[in-house]
Amino acid sequence: KAGVTQTPRYLIKTRGQQVTLSCSPISGHRSVSWYQQTPGQGLQFLFEYFSETQRNKGNFPGRFSGRQFSNSRSEMNVSTLELGDSALYLCASSLSAGLGTNEKLFFGSGTQLSVL
Amino acid sequence: AQSVAQPEDQVNVAEGNPLTVKCTYSVSGNPYLFWYVQYPNRGLQFLLKYITGDNLVKGSYGFEAEFNKSQTSFHLKKPSALVSDSALYFCAVRVLSGGYNKLIFGAGTRLAVHP
Numbered sequence: 479k480a481g482v483t484q485t486p487r488y489l490i491k492t493r494g495q496q497v498t499l500s501c502s503p504i505s506g507h508r509s510v511s512w513y514q515q516t517p518g519q520g521l522q523f524l525f526e527y528f529s530e531t532q533r534n535k536g537n538f539p540g541r542f543s544g545r546q547f548s549n550s551r552s553e554m555n556v557s558t559l560e561l562g563d564s565a566l567y568l569c570a571s572s573l574s575a576g577l578g579t580n581e582k583l584f585f586g587s588g589t590q591l592s593v594l
Numbered sequence: 595a596q597s598v599a600q601p602e603d604q605v606n607v608a609e610g611n612p613l614t615v616k617c618t619y620s621v622s623g624n625p626y627l628f629w630y631v632q633y634p635n636r637g638l639q640f641l642l643k644y645i646t647g648d649n650l651v652k653g654s655y656g657f658e659a660e661f662n663k664s665q666t667s668f669h670l671k672k673p674s675a676l677v678s679d680s681a682l683y684f685c686a687v688r689v690l691s692g693g694y695n696k697l698i699f700g701a702g703t704r705l706a707v708h709p
Binding site: 482484511513519520521523526528533534535568570582583584585586587588 | 628630635636637638639640643684691692693694696697698699700701702
């Protein structure tokens with residue numbers, strides 16, 4: 479069974495540009511969560527999608543947005559990039575995000591975004 | 595506010611010695627607690643979790659964690675460290691937000707095991 483796939487692996491952008499990151503969850507998983515990882519802040523929750531609906535959102539500005547498609551693949555978009563957006567963006571999938579007794583998050587390897 | 599804290603940025607231990615990576619939490623209700631590990635240039639991998647039951651939870655790669663309700667702690671342990679255990683370790687807790695569950699993570703602890 480293939481794991482969580484994130485593309486691209488690396489991205490270099492300049493301030494003011496916008497970027498789209500992609501995540502394909504494990505087959506059968508319907509929930510996709512996004513996290514931002516930086517050395518100083520650790521992992522910060524961005525948002526979570528389930529069946530094409532955003533169910534949870536972290537404390538990030540509106541420049542950060544996402545969506546989920548009917549096949550559960552998800553995209554994350556960041557507009558008007560700032561230097562502080564440089565980070566590793568991680569996607570995680572789970573069956574339902576209820577995170578109950580038999581559930582856990584499966585992470586992709588991430589997209590490393592550098593904003594110059 | 596619901597949160598999880600990892601008080602140590604880095605833990606250094608000699609190979610063969612026992613290791614402990616600390617985690618404390620603050621949540622309402624009964625906690626669901628997790629440990630994840632991140633190797634260089636990789637995503638996070640699940641190690642173990644505590645839902646209910648025995649306070650000592652065993653996980654992957656010989657790791658275990660001890661849940662202590664009175665101290666609101668969930669420390670990760672291993673009896674004998676390996677150099678290959680060197681990685682970044684994250685503690686996480688499940689919280690209810692907006693009617694749905696999500697994981698919030700600690701800042702991470704870097705474990706360095708020296709030969």
